[in-house]
Amino acid sequence: MKTAERKACGLIFCSLVLGKKKGLYLRPFLLSTQKTAKFRSIFKRAPTLESLYTPTNKAASKNLTNPSLPVILSAAMSKLLSKEELVEKIKTALKENSHAPRIRELARRLSIPEGQYSQFRRLVKSLRNTAILEARRGKLFLSERQEAIIGIYTPSRAGFGFVQPEDGSDEIFIARDRAGGLLLPGDKVEVRLLRPAWGEMKREGEVLRVLERQTDQLVGTFHPTNRANYVIPDGLGERWEIYIPKEKTKSAHAGQKVVVKLSPHKPGVWGLEGEIFEVLGDATSSEVVIQGLVFSYRIPVEFPREVQRELTSLPEKVGQEELKGRWDFRKKTTFTIDPIDAKDHDDAVSLEKLPNKNWLLGVHIADVSHYIREGTAIDKEAIKRGNSVYLPGRVIPMLPHALSSNLCSLLPRKDRLAYSCMMELTPEGIVKSYEIGRAVIHSAAKLTYEEVQEVFDGGASRKRLSKFVEPLENMLQLSKILLQNRMKKGSLDFDLPEDEIILDDQGRVIDLKRSVRLDSHRLVEEFMLLANQTVARFSSGFNIPVLYRVHGTPDEEKIEAFFSILAELGHKFSHKGPITPLRLAHVLQVVAGKPEVELINEILLRSLKKAVYQDENIGHFGLAFDRYLHFTSPIRRYPDLLVHRVVNEYQTGRLSHARFEHYRTQARRLGAHCSATERTADELEREAVKVKQLEFMQDKVGEHYSGVVSGVTNFGIFVRLGDMGVEGMIRLRDLTDDYYVLDERGHRLVGRKTKKSIHLGDKIAVWVVRVDREAGRIDLVPGWEMEKTGIKQKKRHRR
Template identity: 45%
Template structure:
């Protein structure tokens, strides 16, 4: 297997401090009074001509990672000694920014007037000039690398000039568009543009329109805008489609004869009613000693050859992206929706897990095999739930009834075991989009989590756990799905918030998941349970992929990975390959040398593509939600305050699950001050308080479909007055300097 570092892309710099790099830094530190150019430095260090390119690449890598900095006239210095840092700029909606430096937990605050021409996501050089309120501050002195970005916005044409107003409010300048570069866009259309040049912070950037999407409100324009904004891949390259066609035919009798034949077994899929990419199928048998669970996962690794163009495209995408009404798949549909998909009554290749449980649902043994299966029934979650609720046996259910009854029993037992061990379940309210054939939202309703959803979830979780255990016990390098324990600072904040609403949540550095799960169980019937769950979830870190196994805190698992969705997640495909390579608890010697580097590269890349997809999916849902809410301006709803900021507070509307903003300027019964310490705003005269978790009745004032923002106004506050508290009139707080999460 290739190490795959090159698959990530040239701009993903993977760097480790080897001995040569340490020597370079040590030498430059010793000669700070005389900064040298690249060739001078090479000569001083005795670098021979054959090694010069390697040396130059090492220096460039050190510059890219911020250890070194390039000075005027090409001279090279130590970044720290010059009070210079290199990193990625994160621009806030308020216009200011933060420099995020890899492996440095403290960000540098950049005032709006010190951003120079930096845009959100650019790699920049910042000179740290001092501190403000204990926080380092600085100014951008150089754009090291512009992020290649599509800017989506509304085109405005006048007689003398034209410009694009970006949808992304982190871009605080309109983009000037010369007439010859406007693609004949019409006033008011949504367009895609790129910035051609921007060197003067006192002038607007100049750009070029690359695509006209259409007028806002036209079918498909909103989702096209999301795809372009996040630069999601739209088409597969011809060579990838060609390979997919070839791979789909890669099945002959010799492949089948080597596999365990399970085509006569009672196996079935349970998926959303409109699903086409069936990753998994299950079967459960009850016997005198307990239960036998078999979970059959599509054998994508048989069709996607390591290092092929098909494989490279899959790792580049990292995962499938699910937007309302559309899917951007990781693999071409010929594979994802056809030959890999575990379709009903079709022979399909699978990688199967066979797990034995005792009568209490405790996992006692497991094994894995390459199999061939034939699904006997294609069930939807609703099909299964209807059977559970009514006991009505439809023709589809009849084929698998006895098996399904055993599956239900086992799922309950596994779930009880999991929660007894401390696994957390944040069952937060979500809204379901009901859309017509044109992609327009016709209704929003609360998403219901069915018992049938939980059944499949339990079987997938326990299978992923079994795979991780199998490789961990072999003591071989592996790709784990890990979830770090929360920071004590975050938990202390959460505990203080709970105290203010009358609840106790003791915090210690040695907290275990079971303490969290017991707390959630204790508050599950509290009127503010959803809000409490949401706040605690915000205190948690993000789950990521990595080689070091630190366990999964949220699931309370010591060993966990992703194995069950190789059609839509690249890490699962890698895990299939690793598991298959494991023979007698060892990888083949030549392969074993490549595994650590390969896992590190894929883990980092796929953790990033996952977060990128989540942001796109979240924004797409919000766009659709706001499109629907625009038709309901003036209506009133009950809600709960979910966030308090210097400029107002956010309210989640019940039962729709959508959020809007009540601006402080819209509350006219008093002058309100922001109390950051207590997450609230307080009336100066009447002492009325609006704080996190408060119930409130609001009306919809305005909905902006372009920015996906909704303004609300107070109809009735259900909160009571608090005792008077001295609250200083504070300026809008930009951001605390805290230790940044390593995601």
């Protein structure tokens, strides 16, 4: 190569590499025709410079020397051909050819320039014995294999990925250079199978096109530079950075959290491009981060105009006309028991002693279906949301506040419409008879769990709530009997505290704690469980097409693994025979009161299946109920609202055959939808709590905590800190006193030299050494490693 040519080439490539290091998006310039021809003769093994002229991210510079991404310029055509276009040309030529050509003959037919032949030859060889081409004795034939498979793409951080086909067949390996561009987790793609599975190797394929993006908007942090602007999406990292044209930044500033609307996917283009849809604010603010999570999970916050218009037609209070045909329970002593900050009161309770010594328990649920008619804008929006979402310091309601916090809410000292389940129970807690119907109630008080517990404990609230003391104590007595009855049947009672975030008036975290289940919580829980079970009994008995809340039998492998962990923790149980709720309930009873009880509860809960909604009743394994549904929270769960609606149509004689079929079809469709929205809400709530926990811990570097080992992996151990619910990690690289190896069967790390072991469930003293809010990570070191970190230790000791 001549000196002048080498200098010119060095100048070009240095420019690209420099851009890569700065994280810039470069658009390589076009050379003149004469210079282009000159450089083609130099770079016979590289793509033509024209093929690089496309708006991509910095990954494009890596494609310069990637022989598997050839883009050929045909001398017979005036336009550039992408790889996909050239493959189609090859397929067309083979279809039209009267005989099977060799590679050289095929190149002549497609007018491939001599300078590009070696590149074309490599492309054809890469397609041999795939779903496109087959080669026999040097001649090329169109492959007779299946053309395309549809599936969901999952990328890895290393660049390659996998596609899980929709037909349930084995997943397909996708090399980085065969992804057809930068794909996102969950993208629905069309894949061409290249090679079948061989030995331990998975079958291999190539993405032809993106059929459906998992999302068309992402949330990330804005990074402007002198040459280009880009956004790094949350949870994906720099490899998925999104190029933002200068005119589409919406005046965002560096370090701000933004919502990006992605441009349509272009086959063969590696990078992502989009425009800023909304600027959320400073990326270091926890409230902004949570707002970004809400956008990422596609949770609608504002209600559409159609919903707002319908709200204006609703009454402000209960009218006399609405009371016709309803039970009048306004003179019964009825009240709500909820968290102190609750506004959507959808259940109230009453209890009275009957002359025959039996109890008459009333569970009164807000009659939401009276106000929300099927097919209205409010109803459609409620279906879309599926449920309310509860975040630290705020609620994203399923229904507008005018309904959820006012007209439907069972507020104290106001007439409210209800759907009541009246149950007569024997002193032993057995339901002797029941009635379900529409009613009007007048709640006497809005009680909180804490003040009701004070009544039970003989605290200050006992005097202030004197007129409620007797019914409350009767309710406590009955609820304990109901709990005992459930436990005898094998109902699993997971006594797990919930993470609680204490905020000040400005929304800043001032403390973290784990809430303990009180007798007042159990009281309400038992009454709601009984009402749900009773309505399920009624619905199944009369074959009413409702949505059931079902929980399947757990997988044997997971239960065997659970018993294996129990044995390592010192609790040996026989797990031979069928898996029943009663056997698992016995385990929970035996470990109750042990230091590791919370960990065992969590492991068992993770070993069970997730409860879901469906139209077919298969029972509820965890509760040991043969029939169960959700009836008691129609303000915040759509399945409850649907149950109210169809049960009322049956009771009023309006459930015709056509309506029956309508509700059965709707239950099948909404079961999967509402299960999905519930999972989304749970995930978002966990993420939001973690954001607040990280905010609280950011200034705790150097502080000492006692913790419990909650997980053991081949890269470190997870530790739960005290009673705060915060979890951090001790990484293997920070354990320098020995070389630790994972013992998977023993659920522990073992030092090779010292034989020192760290088990699941061990108590351990740790120090906080790093808090990375952006990565969502808290790094810890054990006490014996702290001095090596060089971090100043704080004198204050935490819980």
